[in-house]
Amino acid sequence: MRIAELTALLHLASPALPVGAFSYSQGLESAIDTQWVTDETSARTWIESGVANVLARCELPFVAHQLARWNVNDGAGLAAADAQFLASRESAELRRETEQMGWSLKQLCLSLEWGDEARRATLAALAPVAQPSVFAFAIAAHGIEIEAALAAYAFSWVENQAAAALKAVPLGQMAGQRIIVGLRGAIETAVERALATSPDEINTFAPMLSVLSARHESQYSRLFRS
Template identity: 75%
Template sequence: MRIAELTALLHLASPALPIGAFSYSQGLEAAIEAQLVTDADSARQWIARGLDDVLARGELPFLAHQLERWRNHDVDALHAENAAFIASRESMELRRETEQMGWSLRQLCVSLEWGDASRRVTLSALQPIAQPTAFAFAAFVHDASPDATLAAYAFSWVENQAAAALKAVPLGQFAGQRIVVALRDAIEGAVTRALATSPDDLNTFAPQLGILSARHESQYSRLFRS
């Protein structure tokens, strides 16, 4: 991997990236409220299932295909698949999450003038824009490879989930780091599966997540927006 590619992906995967990832738990807080997650082991299992059942089957392959569409500048497909991904979100909170983070990442890309002018026009025209679509644009303009792009995205997701568990379970710092380390191989497996998934085989079916996310909308006490 080139140094420029590595540093670009480290930037995009950083929790310091100003897109608001820290404010979302993607259903984890609702799982804690339902006592499905009560300690470090159950938190690790929950995050591992999300990586395997949600990201690897849906979000990561979608990201890979959007990356290729940005490479080809297939405007019609970018619009159609971006809209389909947003429509697939299981709850109002999860839809708002991807839209808000996608909007924030797009603002960053535009303000830093990443990419060529014609693709920035396409990026700005995507209203609303899903986070993976914006992430794919940012990865493309830095000439990042698909496997590295997906690995960075998946690691960022796992790290954010572990950070949410630290606050909401709560867990200690070492417990959170153990979760991240334990899922390194799972991230590699998720990326491998995602890269082998065709557009027609994307699957976002996650009924438990959808139910918990919908419950979170009216949960009495909340630290997170999803």
């Protein structure tokens, strides 16, 4: 990987990227409220399950297939797939989350004029747009290899989940670091599975996430928006 590609990838995976990821827990806060997650061990189990059952089976392969569509600027295919992804969100909160983060990342991509004019026009026409679709656009714009891009996407998700656990369980800083380090293998496995997943095999079957996310909408006390 060239240094320019690496720095672009680090930028996209950075928690400082202004897309608002820090304000979401993606169901983790509800799992904490219902005592599914109470300590470091249960937090790692919850996050690892998300990597294996949500990222590996849905978001990562979706990014990979959207990247292929961006590479040929298939506007109709991108819009149809994005609409399917939005419809797959398990709750109103999770749909609003991906739309908000997608909008924010889209504004960043357009403002910084990433990619060529034709693809930026396609991106501008996608509204609403899911965050993974825009992430795939950014990958294509920087010519980043798909394996590295998916690993960065998954790592960023794990890091954000660990940060949410630190605040809401709460956990200590070293516990968070142990969780992140301990899930390196899970991320590699998820990327491998994603690359072998066809568009027809993508699925979002995670019933407990659906239930807990829906409960979070009326949870009495909340730190996060999902």
